[in-house]
Amino acid sequence: MASKHFVRIVLSLLLVLVFSFPVYAQQKVIKIGAVYPLTGNIASTGLDCRRGVDLAVDIINGKYDLDLPLAKTEGIPNLGGAKLEIVYADTKGDPKNGMSEAERLVSQEKVVAMIGAYQSSVTKTASQATERLKIPYVCSDSSSPTLTERNFKYFFRVSPHDDIFAKDQFNFLKDLEKKTGKKINTVALLYENTEFGSNVGKSEEKYAKEFGYKVVANVTYAANATDVASEVGTIVKSKPDVVMHASYITDAILFTKTFKEMNFVPKGFLTMAGYIEPGYLPAVKADGNFFIVRSTFALDLAKKKPLVGKVNALFKKKYGMDMSENAARSFMAPFVLADALNRAKSTDAEAVVKALLETNIPGNQVIYPWKGIKFDPKSHQNIYAQGTLVQILPGSQQEYVTVWPFDSAAKNVVWPFPNWKGRK
Amino acid sequence: MEEQLLQQIVNGLLIGFMYSLIAIGLTLIWGVMNIVNFAHGDMLMIGMFTSFWLFTLYGVDPLFSIPVCFVLLFVMGTLIYRFIVSKVMKGPMLAQVVVTFGVSIFLSNLAVYFWTPDFRLLPPTMLDGTWEIGDIILSIPKVVASIGSVIVSLCIFFYLKKTKTGKAILATEMDRESALLMGINTDRINSLSFGIGSALVGAAGGFLSTYYYIYPQVGGLFGTISFCVVALGGFGSIEGAFIAGILVGLTQTLGGYFFDPSYKYAIVFGIYLITIWIRPQGLLGW
Numbered sequence: 001m002a003s004k005h006f007v008r009i010v011l012s013l014l015l016v017l018v019f020s021f022p023v024y025a026q027q028k029v030i031k032i033g034a035v036y037p038l039t040g041n042i043a044s045t046g047l048d049c050r051r052g053v054d055l056a057v058d059i060i061n062g063k064y065d066l067d068l069p070l071a072k073t074e075g076i077p078n079l080g081g082a083k084l085e086i087v088y089a090d091t092k093g094d095p096k097n098g099m100s101e102a103e104r105l106v107s108q109e110k111v112v113a114m115i116g117a118y119q120s121s122v123t124k125t126a127s128q129a130t131e132r133l134k135i136p137y138v139c140s141d142s143s144s145p146t147l148t149e150r151n152f153k154y155f156f157r158v159s160p161h162d163d164i165f166a167k168d169q170f171n172f173l174k175d176l177e178k179k180t181g182k183k184i185n186t187v188a189l190l191y192e193n194t195e196f197g198s199n200v201g202k203s204e205e206k207y208a209k210e211f212g213y214k215v216v217a218n219v220t221y222a223a224n225a226t227d228v229a230s231e232v233g234t235i236v237k238s239k240p241d242v243v244m245h246a247s248y249i250t251d252a253i254l255f256t257k258t259f260k261e262m263n264f265v266p267k268g269f270l271t272m273a274g275y276i277e278p279g280y281l282p283a284v285k286a287d288g289n290f291f292i293v294r295s296t297f298a299l300d301l302a303k304k305k306p307l308v309g310k311v312n313a314l315f316k317k318k319y320g321m322d323m324s325e326n327a328a329r330s331f332m333a334p335f336v337l338a339d340a341l342n343r344a345k346s347t348d349a350e351a352v353v354k355a356l357l358e359t360n361i362p363g364n365q366v367i368y369p370w371k372g373i374k375f376d377p378k379s380h381q382n383i384y385a386q387g388t389l390v391q392i393l394p395g396s397q398q399e400y401v402t403v404w405p406f407d408s409a410a411k412n413v414v415w416p417f418p419n420w421k422g423r424k
Numbered sequence: 425m426e427e428q429l430l431q432q433i434v435n436g437l438l439i440g441f442m443y444s445l446i447a448i449g450l451t452l453i454w455g456v457m458n459i460v461n462f463a464h465g466d467m468l469m470i471g472m473f474t475s476f477w478l479f480t481l482y483g484v485d486p487l488f489s490i491p492v493c494f495v496l497l498f499v500m501g502t503l504i505y506r507f508i509v510s511k512v513m514k515g516p517m518l519a520q521v522v523v524t525f526g527v528s529i530f531l532s533n534l535a536v537y538f539w540t541p542d543f544r545l546l547p548p549t550m551l552d553g554t555w556e557i558g559d560i561i562l563s564i565p566k567v568v569a570s571i572g573s574v575i576v577s578l579c580i581f582f583y584l585k586k587t588k589t590g591k592a593i594l595a596t597e598m599d600r601e602s603a604l605l606m607g608i609n610t611d612r613i614n615s616l617s618f619g620i621g622s623a624l625v626g627a628a629g630g631f632l633s634t635y636y637y638i639y640p641q642v643g644g645l646f647g648t649i650s651f652c653v654v655a656l657g658g659f660g661s662i663e664g665a666f667i668a669g670i671l672v673g674l675t676q677t678l679g680g681y682f683f684d685p686s687y688k689y690a691i692v693f694g695i696y697l698i699t700i701w702i703r704p705q706g707l708l709g710w
Contacts, residue, residue, distance in 0.1 A: 226439070226646055227677070230676070
C-alpha cells in the first residue's frame, strides 16, 4: 500500500514538474502599451493599425530573414531574449479615453513603454499622461506637427508630420516645373477647420510664401457640412492652378462629387488624409482617379526596396490582404522601441530614453523611402522622416501609385488633371 | 463672376428644397404634438439606407424606392408613436424631450451595428450626370430631388387643407382642447401626424440618397438644420417650413460665397436668431 502511495506521489510530482517546466523555461516578457481606437466611428482604422503592430511583434519575437532591426534574432538579445507583449487599450477615438487608458496601462498593466494612438488629438492626451508618469512613448502614426513642438522628454515620433507633408507638396510643384518646363503660379488652399486641417492650412500658407506661389483662395469649412457648393464656388472663382485640400473622409467624398458636378478642372489636386482612407475609393470609385495624396508608404516601393515586398508577403499571409498605409505606419514603432530596449540593456525609462536619443536605424531597415531613423535631440522628431506623393490611377485595378519623389516613382505622374468629361 | 453667382443661387435653391421637405415632416410633428422629434435626422438616415439596400440587393432604382421609403417610414413612425412616444405624452415635459433623443441614439447605433460605420454612395443610377444651361451646371439628381420635394410638399399641403382628416390634423395643431371637444380623436391624429411626418422625411431620404453619401450619422447636421428651418418658418406651419427651407439653402450658399465659407452655418443660425428675436413665432407662425 505504502509503495502504491509513493508511486502516486512521485507520478503527481512528475506531472507538476512537466507542466511547470515550460513556464519555468519561458523567457521574461516586456510589456508595451498600445492605445488605439478599437471601437467607435474609426474602429476600422484602429484595427488596421493593430495589424501592423502585431506583425511587427511577430517579427521581433521570432526569427525572420529580414533586414529589419532585431528580425534575425528571437526577442531582445541583450535582455536574455525577452519577448515583447503588446497590451492593447481602446480609446474609442476620444482624447479623454486616450489619457485614462494610458494611465491604466502604466499603473495596472505595468507597461514599460507606449505606442499609438493614430488620431493626433488622442496621442496628445495619452502622451501627456505618459510624460507625467515618466514612460517612453514612441509614435509612428499621428501627424499633427504640434505633438513634437512640445519638446517632451519621453515622447518620440518616427513618422513625418503635416508640416513636412505641406513642404513636400511645394517641393513637388518645384520639381514638376523643372521637369515640364511649365510655370505653376497660383494655389488655392482648402482645409477642414479642426486641429488637423487648420494646422495644415497654416503650414501651406507659410510654404507658399517661401516657395513663391500666390495663394488665390484660402477656404476653411466644417468637415460635417451638408453641402459644399459655396466652398467649391469660391475656389472656382479664384481660378487656381493647383488646389491643396486637407480633409477627412466624408468631406473628401462630398468635395470629389462637387468638383465633378461643377466640372472644375485645375492643373492638379494635392490632397491629404481623407483621400487615402480605406473607405474613400469604395465610395467614389472612378471619380477618385488622378487625385494626388500625401503618403508615407505605397506597395509599389517594393520595386526599389525588396524589404517592402517581403514584409507585405508576410502581412498577406497573416491577414489575407495587402498592407495599407495605416498598418505600414504603425508597423515601425515596435521596432524602434525594441532596438532601443536592446541597446539600453534595461527597461528603465531613463536608460530607454537615452538609447532612443542614440537611435540610428539605417534607411535599408525601414519600409519607407527614408534615409533612416534618427531623432532630433530637442523635439524628438525623426529628422529623416519624409513623405511621398501617391496618385490614384486607373488600370486593371484602381490603386495608389508612388509618383514623387521622382527617383522613387513607380509611374509618371499624370499632370495636368484630366478633364472630367470624356473619361472612360 | 456673374455665372458663378447664378450658379450659387441655383445650388442654394437645390439644397433649399431638400431642407424644406425634411423640415415639413418635423414641423408637422412639432405643431400637432408640441414635442421635438430629435430622431428626425436618424429617420432620414433610415430612408437613405432603405433606398441604398433596395438598389444594392434588388437593383431597384432609387426613384422607385421613394414610395417604399415613404410607406416604411410611415409604419415605423406610427409604431414609434404607439409604443414609445404616446407613453410619455402624459408624463413630465422632460421625459417628452428625452424620449425621442433616446430613439435617435438607438437608431443610429442600430445602423452602426447592422451596416457598419462605412460610407456608401449609390453608383450612377437612372438619374446621373448634369445639364448645362448656358454657363450654369445643374446636377440631374439634385434637380429631380428638388422637383420631387416640391411635389411631395404640395401633396401634403393639399391633403391638410382639403381633406377631412387633414383639416382635423390642422385643427388639433391649432387648439387641441377644442379639437377634442369637436369630437376629433386626438390620439389617432397624433399617431397619424407622427406617421406622416416620418414618411415625409423617409421620402426626403430616398431623394437625398441619389446624390449624397450614406452612413449611420448622416442625419446629424441635416437634423440640426431642419430644427432651425422649422423655428424660422414658424412652429407647425407647413408653408413656413417650405419657405424657410429655401431661405436657409440660399443663405448658406450665398453667405458662404460672398463672405467666407467657414461662416456659412454661422450666417444661417445668425439670421435665425435675429428672426426669432423680432418675430418669436417665426415667419408664418401664429
